[in-house]
Amino acid sequence: MKLFLLFAVCFQISLCFAEEFDLVLNNGRVMDPATNLDAVRHIGIREGKIAAISDTPLPGKKILEVKGHVVAPGFIDLHAHGQTTGDMQIKACDGVTTVLDLEAGVYPVAAWYRAMEDTAPLNYGATVGHIAARFAAFHPGMEIGHWAVNRAKIAGLGAEPDGANKVARDAELKLMGDAIKRGLDEGALGIGFGINYTPAAAPGEIAAMFRIAAERKVPAYVHTRAFGIAAIEEAINAAKTTGAALHIVHVGSSAIGDMREVLKLIDASKAAGMDISTEVYPYTAASTVLESAMFNPGWQANLKIDYGDLAWAATGERLTQESFERYRNEGGWVIIYMMKDENVEMAIAHPGVMIASDGVPFIDGKGHPRGAGTFARVLGHYSREKKLLPLMEALAKMTILPAQRLEGYVPMMKGKGRIALGADADITVFDPATVIDRATFESPTTASAGIPHVIVNGVPVVLDGKLVKEARPGRAVRINP
Ligand SMILES: [Zn+2]
Missing domain, CATH: 3.20.20.140 (Metal-dependent hydrolases)
Structure with missing residues (x-):
């Protein structure tokens, strides 16, 4: 009887364990710059938090197999x-x-x-x-x-x-x-x-x-x-x-x-x-709004650039003095090659x-x-x-x-x-060989x-x-x- 009880309890625990992670990332290369950990680990997530970092694969309601990927x-x-x-x-x-x-x-x-x-x-x-x-x-x-x-x-x-x-x-x-x-x-x-x-x-x-x-x-x-x-x-x-x-x-x-x-x-x-x-x-290249005070008179000296180094973001066209003034009145984003x-x-x-x-x-x-x-x-x-x-x-x-x-x-x-x-279970999984x-x-x-x-x-x-x-x-x- 005792043995049966013990078995029942263990069975319950293993069931709980199986149920306990909402999401699991198995077999990833965990890279944690805070500790310099760089090794294969298995991550269990529960209620929005990292609840397990394990040497062996974990069970969970949802499992993502991330072998060969960095888990950061x-x-x-x-x-x-x-x-x-x-x-x-x-x-x-x-x-x-x-x-x-x-x-x-x-x-x-x-x-x-x-x-x-x-x-x-x-x-x-x-x-x-x-x-x-x-x-x-x-x-x-x-x-x-x-x-x-x-x-x-x-x-x-x-x-x-x-x-x-x-x-x-x-x-x-x-x-x-x-x-x-x-x-x-x-x-x-x-x-x-x-x-x-x-x-x-x-x-x-x-x-x-x-x-x-x-x-x-x-x-x-x-x-x-x-x-x-x-x-x-x-x-x-x-x-x-x-x-x-x-x-x-x-x-x-x-x-x-x-x-x-x-x-x-x-x-x-x-x-x-x-x-x-x-x-x-x-x-x-930088970017900001052309109507802003950054382009008040004197901007060329401050930014060390000229009209042709600016592009109107909506069209990509490079600016001239004429289009600079026209677009500055209109207002909008520019790309600044600087x-x-x-x-x-x-x-x-x-x-x-x-x-x-x-x-x-x-x-x-x-x-x-x-x-x-x-x-x-x-x-x-x-x-x-x-x-x-x-x-x-x-x-x-x-x-x-x-x-x-x-x-x-x-x-x-x-x-x-x-x-x-x-x-917090804020995690990014990427392929180090292809991420770009x-x-x-x-x-x-x-x-x-x-x-x-x-x-x-x-x-x-x-x-x-x-x-x-x-x-x-x-x-x-x-x-x-
Ligand atoms: Zn800024």
């Missing part, structure tokens, strides 16, 4: 302006599981997070944006929300609007600072700056906003005032004076020809104890520099391919084909490093960017290849190489969830 933490994109369902689906095919807009950000914050609920295949989040807070201060009642998406609201203010082009007095500084504090209270992931887009924001204003970042112990994510080392020095000095942590966005376009000196400066600042980081996207391969490669290979796409919203399938191909391009083109950096290092730059950038002040990021027991970007400037939304499965909070958003169109497992990333 899902990619975290710190710089993703495209946050519509469609933009996220394109990024899912590139292996991304979390998209954060830390540069431009949003304001108001709570309303934006509310509007994102149930729309998101990927995890999402944003900083409170200095640009939008500044426009709210100068244009009472103006709620831009997500700057990169709702730029038409600014275009409606006419040429050179006050929000970008007028120096702030005490009253506006107070409104701006209060708006930013409110955004942080509502869960924003730091303070985002696009100083280039608000040229009237004087150094004193930037310092005042950096001071809020320092008080709240959140980083300032900064697109600097201009391109080249002088503007990066300005941001670093402001961060040093105020004690704010600093993240310089898209160092490829921000540093342009000064890449070697800029990377040296960032490393030296870090060595001196400063909390500073940076990121790069793997393309030599970087050299050797400098972009230097940043991709440099230790500690993260990979982030700066993907902008796709409009009618047009835009910059970085929103669709950034991560596969680094893995396939730069790591495998050009041997610029080992695969594990490339993965670190898109998983654990971005998670660590945030986790000191966003506790939920401790559950991301790693393959670990109890971590397919998006081009002619066809910017073409999905990356060689990434058969992408799992967000335990739910496949890409399965067997196909997008799961109805999947919406993305959750909000906030300071206080």
